Amino acid sequence: MEPGEIHALLGENGAGKSTLMNVLYGLYQPDEGEILVDGRPLKLKGPSDAIAAGIGMVHQHFMLVPVFTVTENIMLGAEQVRGGIAGFLDRRRARRGVAEVSERYNLRVDPDAVIEDLPVGVQQRVEIVKALTRDVDLLILDEPTAVLTPQETEELLAVMRSLKAAGKSIVFITHKLGEVKAIADRITVIRRGKTVGTASPDASRDELAALMVGRSVRLTVDKSPATPGKPILEVTGLVVDDDRQVRAVDGVDLTVHAGEVLGVAGVQGNGQTELIEAIMGLRPVLAGSVTLDGQPVKGWSTKKVLRAGVGYVPEDRSVDGLVKEFSVAENLVLDIYDRPPFGTGLALKPDAIAKSAQERIEQFDVRTSSAGAPVGTLSGGNQQKVIVARELSRPLKLLIAAQPTRGVDVGSIEFIHSQVIRERDHGTAVLLVSSELDEVIGLADRIAVMYRGRIIGVVGPDTPREEIGLLMAGITPDAVAGGGATASTPGAVTDGPATPAAEGTGSEDEA
Amino acid sequence: MTNPNPPSGSPDKEPATEAQAAQNTLGNTERAESATTPTQPAPDRKPSLGQLFLDNLWAANTFTVTLLSLVLAAIVGAVLMIISDPDVLATYSYITARPSDAINSSWTLVSEAYGNLFKGSVFDPDAVGFQAAMSPISETLTYTAPLVFTGLSVALAFRGGLFNIGAQGQATMGVILAALAGFLLPLPPGLHLLVAVLAGALGGAIWGFIPGILKARTGAHEVINTIMLNYIAVYFLTWLILQRGVQDPNRTDAISRPVDASAQLPRLFGDNLRAHAGILLAILATWAVAWLLNRSTLGFELRAVGANPDAARTAGISVTRTYVLIMVFAGVLAGLGGSNMVLGTTASALTPLVVAQIGFDGILVALLGRVKPWGVALAALLFGALQAGGNRMQSYSGISLELVTVLQALIVIFIAAPALVKAIFQLRAARAARLQTSLAKGW
Numbered sequence: 015m016e017p018g019e020i021h022a023l024l025g026e027n028g029a030g031k032s033t034l035m036n037v038l039y040g041l042y043q044p045d046e047g048e049i050l051v052d053g054r055p056l057k058l059k060g061p062s063d064a065i066a067a068g069i070g071m072v073h074q075h076f077m078l079v080p081v082f083t084v085t086e087n088i089m090l091g092a093e094q095v096r097g098g099i100a101g102f103l104d105r106r107r108a109r110r111g112v113a114e115v116s117e118r119y120n121l122r123v124d125p126d127a128v129i130e131d132l133p134v135g136v137q138q139r140v141e142i143v144k145a146l147t148r149d150v151d152l153l154i155l156d157e158p159t160a161v162l163t164p165q166e167t168e169e170l171l172a173v174m175r176s177l178k179a180a181g182k183s184i185v186f187i188t189h190k191l192g193e194v195k196a197i198a199d200r201i202t203v204i205r206r207g208k209t210v211g212t213a214s215p216d217a218s219r220d221e222l223a224a225l226m227v228g229r230s231v232r233l234t235v236d237k238s239p240a241t242p243g244k245p246i247l248e249v250t251g252l253v254v255d256d257d258r259q260v261r262a263v264d265g266v267d268l269t270v271h272a273g274e275v276l277g278v279a280g281v282q283g284n285g286q287t288e289l290i291e292a293i294m295g296l297r298p299v300l301a302g303s304v305t306l307d308g309q310p311v312k313g314w315s316t317k318k319v320l321r322a323g324v325g326y327v328p329e330d331r332s333v334d335g336l337v338k339e340f341s342v343a344e345n346l347v348l349d350i351y352d353r354p355p356f357g358t359g360l361a362l363k364p365d366a367i368a369k370s371a372q373e374r375i376e377q378f379d380v381r382t383s384s385a386g387a388p389v390g391t392l393s394g395g396n397q398q399k400v401i402v403a404r405e406l407s408r409p410l411k412l413l414i415a416a417q418p419t420r421g422v423d424v425g426s427i428e429f430i431h432s433q434v435i436r437e438r439d440h441g442t443a444v445l446l447v448s449s450e451l452d453e454v455i456g457l458a459d460r461i462a463v464m465y466r467g468r469i470i471g472v473v474g475p476d477t478p479r480e481e482i483g484l485l486m487a488g489i490t491p492d493a494v495a496g497g498g499a500t501a502s503t504p505g506a507v508t509d510g511p512a513t514p515a516a517e518g519t520g521s522e523d524e525a
Numbered sequence: 526m527t528n529p530n531p532p533s534g535s536p537d538k539e540p541a542t543e544a545q546a547a548q549n550t551l552g553n554t555e556r557a558e559s560a561t562t563p564t565q566p567a568p569d570r571k572p573s574l575g576q577l578f579l580d581n582l583w584a585a586n587t588f589t590v591t592l593l594s595l596v597l598a599a600i601v602g603a604v605l606m607i608i609s610d611p612d613v614l615a616t617y618s619y620i621t622a623r624p625s626d627a628i629n630s631s632w633t634l635v636s637e638a639y640g641n642l643f644k645g646s647v648f649d650p651d652a653v654g655f656q657a658a659m660s661p662i663s664e665t666l667t668y669t670a671p672l673v674f675t676g677l678s679v680a681l682a683f684r685g686g687l688f689n690i691g692a693q694g695q696a697t698m699g700v701i702l703a704a705l706a707g708f709l710l711p712l713p714p715g716l717h718l719l720v721a722v723l724a725g726a727l728g729g730a731i732w733g734f735i736p737g738i739l740k741a742r743t744g745a746h747e748v749i750n751t752i753m754l755n756y757i758a759v760y761f762l763t764w765l766i767l768q769r770g771v772q773d774p775n776r777t778d779a780i781s782r783p784v785d786a787s788a789q790l791p792r793l794f795g796d797n798l799r800a801h802a803g804i805l806l807a808i809l810a811t812w813a814v815a816w817l818l819n820r821s822t823l824g825f826e827l828r829a830v831g832a833n834p835d836a837a838r839t840a841g842i843s844v845t846r847t848y849v850l851i852m853v854f855a856g857v858l859a860g861l862g863g864s865n866m867v868l869g870t871t872a873s874a875l876t877p878l879v880v881a882q883i884g885f886d887g888i889l890v891a892l893l894g895r896v897k898p899w900g901v902a903l904a905a906l907l908f909g910a911l912q913a914g915g916n917r918m919q920s921y922s923g924i925s926l927e928l929v930t931v932l933q934a935l936i937v938i939f940i941a942a943p944a945l946v947k948a949i950f951q952l953r954a955a956r957a958a959r960l961q962t963s964l965a966k967g968w
Contacts, residue, residue: 149743296838317841334839339832349840352822360821392625 020178022198022215023187024222033155034204035187039071042066046502057181070145071154076137080130084123085109088144110330115146120176134164142173146182153177159193171197191219237435241523243272246412246443247293253304254285254292257424262288264467265302268445270412275434275444277458277475279484285467289328290416290447294326295319307411320349325405325437330445331394335401338390342382343371346404370407378403379429395426402430406437413437416447431457451482567713587895593946594939602932603635605922610634638922642929645917646910656797658902661913663793663800667870669909670803671696671880674862675887676894676901678729678855682747683896684818685851686831691736691751692859693884694758695729699860701762702728704867704875705771707784714787721788722806722864729860730853732758737852741845747852755884773874781875790869803865807902810858815898817854827851858882889937908933 023034032043036042038049040058050058058064064071078087089108112125121139129137138158145153157173159167174184174197188194194215195203203225210223247270254263263285270276278286291297293304295316305310306322320326328334336345347356347367355366363503371385380399382392389400398418405413415434419427434457438444448454454461455475462472471485484490573845607613613634615741616627635888644650646665652658682689689695703725736750765771766779773782790801816825829837838844866872866880890908894901915929939946 207637275849294839315841315843316838317843320841333833333835333838337829337833337836340829344825347834351825357822357825362821362822362825366821 019199020169020174020184020186020197020203022194023185024191024194024201026202035071035156035185038064038185039069039154043226065148068149068151069154070148070150070152072138072141072145073156074156076141078140078249080128081131083125084127084129084132084140084143085112085125085141087129088112088125088147107302111147112143115143118436119146119180120145121146121173135169138170139173142177146177147191150182152183152185154187156187158186159190160190163462167193191222192524194222195219200481206378214452215494217364218432235431235435235456236458238439240438242274243441245269246272246307247445248305249293249302250305252289252292252299252304253301254288254488255300256288260469263292266464268462268469270442270443270445272411272457273438273441275438275446275457276463277454278445278447278452278462278464278469279451279482279486280449280464284465286447286465287416288467290326290329290414290445293319293414293445294324303398317349322407323411325408325413327398327401327405327413327415327418329420331397331401335360336389336397339388341386342375342380342389342400343367343385346371346407347402348404350408372409374403374407378406378433387487389394393423395422398422400431402433410437410442412443412445414447417449418446419448419450419453451479451486454480455479557761562606590943590946591893591940593950597939597949598640598932598935600953601935602928603631605637605928606635606638607631607930609925624839633635633943634922638918638924640740641918641921642911642914644914645921646914655794659794659798659800659846661917663798664916665906665910666793666800666804667909668912669905670801670807670869671862671865671883672808672886672890673804673873673902673907674858674865675883676890676905677810677898678858678862679887679891679959680894680896680898680901681814681818681827681858682851682855683891684831685827685833685847687740687851687855688748688841689733689751689855689859690748690888691732691754691884692752692855692862692887693774693880693882694755695732695856695859696863696866696884697755697762698728698856698931699733699756699863700728701758701765701863702860702882703864704781704784704879707788707868708782712787717785717787718790721784721868722861724862725868726857726860729858729863731856733852733856733859734849734852737856739848740852759877762875762879764957766875766877771875775856779877783873785866788868789873790865792870797877799870801869803869806861806865807905810861811898811902814858818884818898823850859887862887886933889933892937893940 033042038058040060040063041203049058056063056067058067061071079090082090085105085108088111089105095271109125112123113442115121116125121143123139123143129140132140142153142155158170169353171193174186179225186194186198195217196215198215201215201217202209203213205221205225213222213225219237247264247268249268252263253261253267256262256503266285266289268276278285278289288297292299293311295311295314295318299312306319306324309322311319311322314322334339337348340348344351344367347370348358351357351362353368356363356370368385374380375382375385378399380392380403389397392400402418413434418430418434422430431453434444446454457476459479460472461475461482462469463482464470465486465488470488470490473482473485567870603638613627616623616630620627644661646661649657652660675696678695679689703721705722706721707717710717710720732754735754736745736747739745739750740747763779766781771781773780790803790806791801792798793800793804816824816852818828826837826842826847827850828842829840829842830851834844837847862883863880866883867875872879886908890904891901893907894904911929911933915926918924918929919926
């Protein structure tokens with residue numbers, strides 16, 4: 015690392031980027047090798063050593079106390095005290111320090127705001143200020159853009175540029191190629207714990223992707239044009255609250271036809287999760303109706319919805335998708351355990367379950383030591399394949415897939431995508447929800463953009479990314495072109511692009 | 526000898542080892558002191574096998590930790606015996622002058638006490654005749670039967686993700702209904718017993734249903750509700766005993782009419798030995814719970830809800846319905862345990878303390894049995910043996926019966942803190958993770 019350099023660390027999930035940085039920050043101890051700072055080898059026993067050596071880190075998941083103010087969070091761990099042994103906290107001095115740092119680097123934060131009231135983008139800024147008050151020379155940002163809207167990302171990149179101008183070095187960890195090309199001075203690609211190459215930001219996306227996964231990857235999905243049939247899922251005027259009784263879905267209309275993929279794009283936390291859970295009978299519907307193949311599903315239990323031929327790949331596989339303590343075989347029948355041949359009456363048929371598991375494992379290429387191994391011991395990609403195998407192994411009318419490839423390696427992504435398309439070609443209606451725009455554009459035949467609980471536009475897959483990105487931030491083309499506010503996006507224009515976007519992500523925590 | 530089965534979710538993977546554990550230790554606490562080096566295969570022809578066996582034995586697996594917990598509890602118990610005996614303690618005042626006095630008197634005290642514990646629970650070598658020889662076993666089985674039921678009750682609920690602290694209250698309601706059916710209903714023998722047993726199950730079911738439905742409908746925490754229902758059940762029993770028609774008309778103290786002979790569980794080894802058919806029911810119940818958990822769709826739901834309610838709900842399993850069912854089944858089991866106390870040979874009439882502590886002991890039994898059905902049955906057998914042997918230890922060696930309770934508590938503490946046992950005995954950390962996940966969570 016040179017002073018005043020932005021160095022991007024690029025790699026797949028599980029490639030070892032975060033582990034490397036945790037070693038740098040003293041959270042993990044290296045088994046071999048050494049770290050040189052200013053030419054001197056450094057032995058880090060913990061984060062405090064790293065801070066002393068001028069290394070600061072902003073974690074992917076923020077390390078902030080939600081009920082504390084910005085100042086309190088920043089002074090945490092480096093509390094300034096006065097009054098000798100009495101040890102009164104010197105908030106005033108800390109507050110001055112915060113104001114000074116945010117002034118110097120042009121990072122606007124209110125020192126007295128309470129963290130939980132701040133949008134995600136600002137919370138991240140607080141993390142950066144916190145690192146800077148410790149007088150760091152090297153700042154590590156671990157996937158800082160994963161939770162930001164495109165606009166917030168732009169702001170972050172601007173902050174990084176100003177830090178660079180101030181002579182700070184930045185390690186920027188990500189797997190998003192676009193950002194890397196936009197800001198990095200030098201790119202190191204990591205694969206399976208090894209440096210596989212250094213690239214300049216001029217390299218093409220395809221080159222970088224190939225370096226990341228070690229072979230050429232098709233970033234697009236091969237598929238024939240869709241042949242939509244009759245409508246399978248019809249959602250009209252749906253209104254749903256989230257867990258905190260805050261309106262999450264606010265009058266959504268959707269139709270998914272047999273044999274097509276409807277992609278729902280949007281920054282996470284704009285009601286997509288609640289929409290799906292309402293369709294699945296997991297969340298009460300306050301108003302509106304859901305019709306499945308002509309039948310209203312109002313009041314149906316989740317089991318009845320599943321039995322009616324709906325496959326569901328939930329968004330969070332470790333919470334909603336799998337029982338980690340259960341074996342692969344048991345997880346493969348988690349929603350059909352009581353139907354023949356797996357269960358008759360009250361009795362379970364372990365032989366039939368094991369036999370079917372063996373077939374599924376081969377068919378879906380699940381890498382596991384045995385069908386009896388607990389599913390928690392599998393890698394993320396293979397866990398996801400278990401869910402996909404389970405849901406696709408019965409006849410479906412509708413497949414709902416939420417974030418089907420999150421945290422999944424590139425090889426498994428290709429496989430899962432091809433399975434989704436295969437299912438579509440069999441005439442199944444597919445509702446795909448993803449916060450990865452590339453995935454939606456690659457798979458969907460039509461794209462619905464969801465923003466603050468509403469569908470604010472349905473566009474074709476050949477729509478430019480920028481236009482979809484603006485829709486995701488709540489700005490409809492009319493608003494941009496004509497300058498007039500549309501009914502579906504109040505405030506989008508009057509407040510300017512940044513504010514609604516920030517609110518959109520802020521509500522992610524609520525979801 | 527390396528574990529061929531990866532630690533899968535499927536329970537009862539090592540009933541064999543646990544069977545050995547309980548058999549080795551059952552009433553064998555005396556020998557347990559030297560049991561740190563149990564029988565090893567002769568390492569003559571296959572040294573590698575013997576070595577593997579020893580290695581595996583010293584790894585921190587369930588069997589070893591359980592065994593060593595018993596050893597540790599026995600050692601602490603011995604220390605307690607010595608310091609609570611004034612005569613023995615006196616010899617320690619001149620231990621530097623004549624250490625043999627202190628050592629000899631301590632050894633005599635402790636070995637006699639544990640010897641009596643063994644003779645009272647398993648076998649007395651001095652016994653003459655069938656009846657005397659069978660007496661310790663009979664006593665052990667009598668104490669074991671109700672503990673199997675309450676232990677299963679707690680274990681079943683735990684597997685479903687619920688903490689049933691209310692086995693005591695459920696057993697109390699069970700004993701009430703079983704006794705009422707036992708002396709109020711004029712029924713022919715056989716049928717009368719069946720009705721009384723089912724009445725006990727019903728009483729427990731009602732008392733399990735209440736916290737179950739409250740949890741399912743309102744989210745009220747089952748720990749708090751079951752504890753509160755324990756109080757209500759106990760005081761309801763105390764009140765009920767004194768009511769006309771229930772209280773024994775020939776007595777002025779708090780005792781009910783006795784249960785008709787036609788409603789009593791038959792004795793197994795003749796009229797002079799207390800072992801009764803309750804132990805057979807207990808074995809049946811253990812088998813039924815094992816089947817339910819591992820081989821039934823209901824058990825699948827129960828385990829899924831217990832391990833990850835969110836995933837279960839997403840897969841279409843009704844979590845609320847399962848919670849209610851779990852608590853009803855747990856109540857049925859505890860209620861059966863309660864009916865054992867009045868339909869068996871322990872008592873034949875209701876008194877305020879008729880269920881003793883079987884509900885609370887059931888929590889310990891479930892824990893010791895690692896919430897697996899057959900493990901629970903063996904743990905109940907150990908606890909039953911400790912109680913039966915404790916009676917003899919009290920009358921022959923003058924060691925207070927409460928020491929048995931202390932021993933039980935110590936065993937459970939050591940089991941619940943596998944890290945402690947491992948640290949004391951420097952066990953290899955081999956399968957430590959598995960131990961912790963089996964018990965540490967939530968308790």
